[in-house]
Amino acid sequence: MDTSQNTALTRALTELPGPLPARGVIHIVIPHTDRFTVVGNHLAQHAGLSTTAVGLAVRIQSLPQGTEIGIKALAARLSEGEKLIAAALRELEAHGYLRRARTRLPSGRIVTRTVFCNQPTALLRPRVVAQRPAPPQTPPPVQDPAPEPPAPEAAAAPQAPALPDVQHEEGHAPQDTAPPHNAPFVPLVPPPTAPKPPRPPLPQPGELTAELERAATALLSDLRRHAHQLVLSENDIRQLAPAVAAWLERDTHPDTIRHTLTNDLPQPLRHPAKLLKHRLTVLLPPPLPGADDLAAPARPRIAVTPFQTCDGCERAFRAPTPGHCRDCRDYRNQHGPTQAAA
Template sequence: MDTPQNTALMRALAEVPGPLPTSGVVHISLPHTERFTVVGNHLAQNAALSTTAVGFAVRIQSLPQGTEVGIKALAARFPEGEKLIAAALRELEAHGYLHRTRVRLPNGRMVTRTVFCNHPEALLRPRPADASKRGPALVAAPVSAQAPAPVTAPIAAPALVTAPVPAHVPTPAPVTPHVPLPAPEALETPAPPPVTERPVSAGPLPPAPPAPRLVPPPTAPKAPPRPLPQPRELTPGLQQAAVALLSDLRRHAPELVLSEADIERLTPATATWLERDTHPDTIRQALTTDLPQPVKYPAKFVRHRLTVLLPPPLPGAEELTPARPRTVVIPLQTCEGCERAFRSRTPSLCRDCRTACEQPAA
């Protein structure tokens, strides 16, 4: 049963034009006439997406509109499990191919509306204001008024066509071949049934606002990395302590094996931590806690944590002491007449004794 299939494959391989490559894949591309889906290379060769996510994107794109594409619906249709399908859908949602929102129906029921875009990068490009320009067609283009009625598929004015002409009979010459058809606004014809979800507009379409994107596209320029911290003065003591700490990391985390060149590059950043009165155990804990599995690039990982988790310098004693307003306290004095306590800058009589002394004199 396998021989005819192999024979047909070898015959098709012999018809491939040009010399065949000595290694690698050889494509035998046959044109599809039915049941096919166009997939862009931005999806098929996206290195940021897993193979499972790309496969489910192709599967969702090939399904007819209105098909349920939830996690349970896809798990019932395909052999993958729900966890693998949920992870693939999250990847597609993060890269803009899939968008899921919760909407409320008129009867009050909450449902999840899933929208799949086969080319999310095209939504971010500015669209021309003139709808006649070539670009990503979101609505059907209006029928041209200068095209002959028997040639175009959607007939704009059925009243002008008398009868269908058989294919084997030559078409007679029209009586008035040079008379243009009236403008679409002047024709009083019944509205054709809608073929798309959006209405056909004869005028220019306003530019659509760009779709919001939560995650930047893979081709977006990345921000430059932060510079490596540098100490104010790299003393021999700081350098020796930093080299010893970096060399000792593999005892506490076997994944963090650094070469001599890596230790030499990371020594100034580690010395900056020590210069800011950071204990070596604190630095070691910051570099070895919650390690990713696996650590592909230990030197880059240590450089990132030394740069991002750098603590600020310790404040001085003057900075820790808050400035308090100076208050003047008047001392207590003992009245020389009645021996009561009262506040006064100098020893004297209280107010009552001063008043009693002043009355006889008056």
């Protein structure tokens, strides 16, 4: 069987027109007449999708409408496990090819509706809704000289209203006003080419002294002893040294910095300098608080009214200044100061 296949490929190879490339793949293209699916190069050569995600997207496109494409349903058909299929679906969802949303049916049951788009970038362009052609108008029938009266049922039948030129999704009631045909489409998932926010700058110390620079350079150069993937060039160390100096300036122990930079490294690590730059920027600790910041706040002093001795009855009472108590003041107001003294 292998020999016949190789012979057929060799014969087809000799029939290709023009000179063949000396290296690389050679395509023998036979047009499909049935059972084929059109796949765009934007998906087949997508740089941000894994091979598993691309293959799963092609498999989903080839399935008929209404086929279950949940994680368990796909795992029952494919040789990949549920974890690998779930990761591939998340990749397709992040790049706009797939969307999963929970929808309530008219019966009240909540289901998950999965929508797959074979070309998500086309959704970003303004869409033009094709208008439904008007039904052909039939000429009025020629009336006879003595027309018969119409039947009661035919006379009572109302005229069917014209269908409005509004397209709506099945299961949703049409809106009162339709959006204009030239209204831009707002995507639910940002496209891969959307502008990303600027990255935060690399931390810088308040003053890059020679001692801080020497300690930071030594720490970065010594990282490959603790993680063989972190082999940095002299230029990388020169760029990352101020960020490490900013950590040391904030009284961070060198062992803590080393553990932060070497712990849980991705496999494989393609860009060590970019990973260290990200961790030094995002995980920068705050400065240590001073002794005054850690001191307990002073409690507010409560003013206490002192005791006074009444000049009339010599009883003790609280008042800010010496004088008479309340009883003596009331008596003096009623009988006068002379009778109060007597």
